[in-house]
Amino acid sequence: MSSYSKLKAHFQKIYHFKHLSAIAGWDQATMMPSGGNQARSQALAELSVHIHNMTTEPQLEEWFSSAESEPLSSLESASLREMKREWRQASVLPAKLVQAKAIAGSKCEHAWRTQRGENDWVGFEKNWQSVVALSQEEAQIRGQSQGLSAYDAMLDIYEPGINSAQLDTLFGDTKQWLPELINQIIEHQQARPTLRVSDKPFAIEQQKALGVDVMKLLQFDFERGRLDVSMHPFCGGTAEDLRLTTRYDQNDFTQSLMGIVHETGHARYEQSLPRDLLGLPVAEARSMGIHESQSLFFEMQLGRSADFIPHLSTLAKKHFTEHPSNLFDVDNLLNVYTQVEKGYIRVDADEATYPAHVILRYEIEKDLINGDIKHTDVPELWDLKMQQYLGLSTNGNFKNGCMQDIHWTDGAFGYFPSYTLGAMYAAQFMASMKQTVNVDSAVQSGDLSPVFGWLNDNIWSKGSTLTTDELVKQATGSALNAQFFQDHLKSRYL
């Protein structure tokens, strides 16, 4: 048996355990009664130790080095590269550091859940100090092993191939035009009426039926997936069995509905990964940014477009028969779904202001992880940048400032850029798709197969066989370029 075959069998085994982790995690968020939580958390922790042990088994190093001199097809070479990547990411850190960061992160995150509401920066900072220090140590070790700067090594976890030099260009460019564009849009939209709320609640059952209909329109495969409810919506499960969740608000159906469109983008990517390779890292989604590009393609490029909203209008009128129908009129839904506003909170931001939130975080976390600023500098920098990019001050307002996100509480530095990379990829994919696909007429007709065909051929079916850069170049003819995103915003909002 060749070393490559041994590696393949080994990673396929790991895949089975990840399957169980995904399903038990989904169950924990959707089905489990509260009394089961402790036992479930212990079981999942034990499983994650087992997966980590399998991914870092000592014999793998030897298999990797001998596999590299075996005759491999280009697909097998890509597969080997991705297995190695997974192994390296898992193996590079000393177990003691992993454990120390997990403990500090979990302590900080747990306390944050209370401290945020209390605007308690002082309390938070005491725990966060260790998380930052341990993340800096992690970043240095990762960087040294790959010849990368500390922060670039953290980026590589979520967005392999991207580095801060590229992001400085992309985001630096965006910073030049975004604040002014936001101001123009807001002026443009002034006094535009939007109607969201009705005296009569939107029944959960009807919202769910509407959501299912929209998922069908988006060709979600219900033979290999479900829609359920969880506190924090997510797209979980496995490529063979996608578990999508949402949360319904009886007073406003619009957010949950668009959330479903967003998660369906993630889900269709997963459902369409190369089936004959499933079980191997090379069959997995390319990166967090590419994943987000699919959810944002569904949400922003399709879902909030003037051609798609008539479908939402028709379906909403079908399901909500007892509400004033003007709530569901195309014009009203279009206004609701393209409203731009400056705000403090990233997760509530629209597609125009969202990049400002991300660029701010990118700039701060890069300097923090590279050791160029101290963690105590963060609130002041946050305030400064919020004023620059969105004209809002967060002076003394920690809970709506630097304490608003969960990511940093347990040390997930390097993740934030993926959101805006995703938005930019999505805009570039749409522009490229339009060169060969009649997107407008497909969306208008309600049969989106040509759109999904393009995504399938160019993105979904590729898994991780290509690097991110190769993927984007093959799909669009050029490397990632923020111009497409700018053009998209201008064309939609001005």
Added chain:
Amino acid sequence: MSSYSKLKAHFQKIYHFKHLSAIAGWDQATMMPSGGNQARSQALAELSVHIHNMTTEPQLEEWFSSAESEPLSSLESASLREMKREWRQASVLPAKLVQAKAIAGSKCEHAWRTQRGENDWVGFEKNWQSVVALSQEEAQIRGQSQGLSAYDAMLDIYEPGINSAQLDTLFGDTKQWLPELINQIIEHQQARPTLRVSDKPFAIEQQKALGVDVMKLLQFDFERGRLDVSMHPFCGGTAEDLRLTTRYDQNDFTQSLMGIVHETGHARYEQSLPRDLLGLPVAEARSMGIHESQSLFFEMQLGRSADFIPHLSTLAKKHFTEHPSNLFDVDNLLNVYTQVEKGYIRVDADEATYPAHVILRYEIEKDLINGDIKHTDVPELWDLKMQQYLGLSTNGNFKNGCMQDIHWTDGAFGYFPSYTLGAMYAAQFMASMKQTVNVDSAVQSGDLSPVFGWLNDNIWSKGSTLTTDELVKQATGSALNAQFFQDHLKSRYL
């Protein structure tokens, strides 16, 4: 660290993986869309290999032998005994035999799903031959390692401590009075009217609400469990998070409802196992027979009793407001739930005829596993015994005869006696409980706490700290005795 402590930590780890297996298995039966089945089956198979490997790890043998000379409390000694039992059961068979039996069993069971409907004994017999031969080999190896006869070693898997000499006495005695008693009951019940079916279907939602109400009456803990739907009802999940299932028939609510009562008996046993020991084999349910004694206590001793049925009547009337209410009258439900009939099918049998089905299977499988008869003798013996015990012939009727059960198709020989042992234990527990608890008034009042208090003190909270024999003697003052069961049948049905 003592060897006992090492063993304890090791078995607690195994427990976490069993938790995941239980939840993923429950999901497969209740939630999973069909397209997820292959990936799930592979993942569960991989997990079961992992659990088997952990249970048979070579170092355990050494830990067991040194733990035996360590100073242990009596609880720790019991814990050690149960760990050792689990290890021995898993370790005694050569891996090749385990695999061969799994393959032959799976092939035979799969083909049986079609062959049964086609009454195809000839086709079935070809596959079953290997299952029987491999089971005989398994039984011999197990027997040799424990100094037991082949069949007694199979019994020991499901019912530790019981042997065929005891069963010969218990069942031999029962055979003397049961057939005549059944005839008497049927004569006694002649021309008794029962009403089950309505023109109007019983909506699933109302049936579920009724089921939940009955589970609450039976003090099922919904903070640590759920009720869902599956093709074949079961009680799954873990002690901390019980997953009970049922199947609704829109034409007849009575079967699903009593099924829920039955499964709730299993569930409450699991929910009440000694919490401070959970994770160790000594905290698990004592045996299949004791488990069944709890479901049958709930179903037969409580659920179908004249004092309990008024509660079912009241709740059914509360939920089914649009049906003729005489369907739910106490007298009618009592007739429905205590109807005795001779039939071919074990799973459809009532509590009076059920033991006849079990004794027949016991006698045949004992001789088969001990090599005293050939597998080709089974149909004729089945026909003969059905005529003796129930006056029915299965000559040429394989599908309603020896091909009706799944158990033998994959070699689960030794399991059947548990059903009737359970019924007998349940009757003995009730007789004993009545000496100190005013059961009648508790059941009539609807607050069953005194009943559950007795079960908790004497059965549930004991887990596997005692042997089955000790458990029964401590709870009832004597070893298992079929007289209590006979008395129960006579008092209820004559």
